[in-house]
Ligand SMILES: Nc1ncnc2c1ncn2[C@@H]1O[C@H](COP(=O)(O)OP(=O)(O)OP(=O)(O)O)[C@@H](O)[C@H]1O
């Protein structure tokens with residue numbers, strides 16, 4: 001039977017410099033779904049995504065991606081990672097950027113045309129990347145991630161800086177990919193994007209404070225707006241923190 005988990009993380013601990021970002025967290029990302037990774041700036045979204053794609057040094061734990069250990073050479077063609085901030089070369093055309101990635105991945109040249117069609121950029125294929133609008137440049141980054149038809153696409157804040165119309169367009173594209181069987185893991189700190197995901201992982205301060213669906217998030221917190229729902233969960237989590245520190249102070253005082 002095929003494993004229904006695309007990603008399985010257990011006991012993950014990561015330090016970055018002096019910061020202990022994760023201290024033994026666990027989570028599962030399901031195949032064929034769009035999972036949103038949400039949380040405030042600095043909570044560890046990028047660090048988690050880096051760990052999953054195998055470019056982050058970890059101090060403990062196990063990460064299995066598509067049934068192989070994270071970072072295995074066999075995953076190179078099966079997992080795509082779109083980093084935070086653009087990785088597009090401004091002085092190359094859109095097509096040249098894509099051809100460059102195809103060459104690195106030893107993917108057939110036909111992949112360039114396939115992904116251009118997928119992100120609807122044919123008409124801009126011969127334009128220099130530095131002459132594109134923000135939304136077009138984002139679609140080039142996404143096209144670069146899609147070269148080689150990866151099974152798991154990991155995107156770090158792909159919609160940041162885009163206006164609501166472009167964001168909606170990009171989400172339509174994510175859903176099309178998902179319907180084609182691609183598993184997507186997408187980070188964002190824009191809470192209204194949460195409602196567009198099949199599943200949600202909410203991080204706070206290096207901990208998973210909710211592993212849920214958009215519907216359950218709203219039902220559990222009794223609000224209609226995801227931003228308010230997230231704030232309610234953070235409040236709840238902060239209460240738990242305060243109770244924990246009161247208890248440990250009491251214990252310390254004997
Ligand atoms: N290169 C680094 N060296 C030391 N600490 C780092 C480094 N990169 C990140 N950190 C710290 O690790 C923690 C998690 O950072 P991370 O980049 O994963 O957060 P994030 O949730 O992606 O934030 P954002 O929404 O701002 O992108 C933060 O406290 C951050 O300051």
Ligand SMILES: [Mg+2]
Nearest residue numbers: 045046047084
């Ligand atoms: Mg980040």
